[in-house]
Amino acid sequence: MSALAIKLTALAVKTVAKPLAKQVETFALTHPTTRQWLMRMAQGYHRLQINVTRSVEGKEGKAFVGTITDEKAMDTASKLVSETVVFSIAGVLVMWEYRKSVEKENAKKEEKIRRARQLEEEATREKLDTLRHLKSLADRIEHIESVVEDMKKETHDGPKSRTAWPWLAR
Numbered sequence: 001m002s003a004l005a006i007k008l009t010a011l012a013v014k015t016v017a018k019p020l021a022k023q024v025e026t027f028a029l030t031h032p033t034t035r036q037w038l039m040r041m042a043q044g045y046h047r048l049q050i051n052v053t054r055s056v057e058g059k060e061g062k063a064f065v066g067t068i069t070d071e072k073a074m075d076t077a078s079k080l081v082s083e084t085v086v087f088s089i090a091g092v093l094v095m096w097e098y099r100k101s102v103e104k105e106n107a108k109k110e111e112k113i114r115r116a117r118q119l120e121e122e123a124t125r126e127k128l129d130t131l132r133h134l135k136s137l138a139d140r141i142e143h144i145e146s147v148v149e150d151m152k153k154e155t156h157d158g159p160k161s162r163t164a165w166p167w168l169a170r
Contacts, residue, residue, distance in 0.1 A: 006097070006100065010093050010096075010097065013089060013093060014089070014090065014093065017085065017086050017089040017090070018082075018086060020085060020089070021081070021082040021083075021085035021086050021089075022082065024081060024082075024085050025078050025081045025082050025085075028077075028078075028081050029074060029077070029078055029081075035074075038073075038074070038077035038078075038080075038081065039070065039073045039074065039077060041077060041080065042068070042072075042073035042074070042076040042077040042080065043067055043068065043073060045076060045080060046065070046067075046068050046073075046076065047065045050063070050065045051063075051065070
């Protein structure tokens with residue numbers, strides 16, 4: 001899949017994420033069991049928010065944190081659900097893109113390794129060809145040396161009159 005198609009798909013998923021989050025939020029707020037769970041989660045979030053705020057302001061010690069109204073709890077819960085869905089979708093997209101980039105890097109590394117092996121095999125073949133050629137040349141040189149040696153023996157063992165200037169031979 002091309003990089004442009006991947007980016008466009010990711011953009012489309014991000015665009016669909018908000019309406020999808022709204023649908024999940026509507027379902028969660030209308031379902032009675034989920035509604036109760038979300039209200040408890042919103043109350044816990046409220047306590048966490050107050051404690052963090054107090055800690056940042058430098059206030060120490062425990063303080064009484066009252067509960068928030070059901071309406072405010074549902075408002076907070078609906079925001080948490082929407083943001084969780086959008087964040088989850090964005091996280092999945094980031095992980096998917098990261099995995100794709102890792103796969104691409106691994107493919108490049110494998111191609112580099114394959115090319116290095118191919119070059120090594122070519123070098124080995126060339127080396128073997130060179131060694132065969134050198135062996136052939138060594139055999140030829142040996143043959144030539146034996147022929148030259150035979151010619152030397154023939155000229156030394158033959159009659160003395162056999163020279164390049166026969167009128168000098170007596």
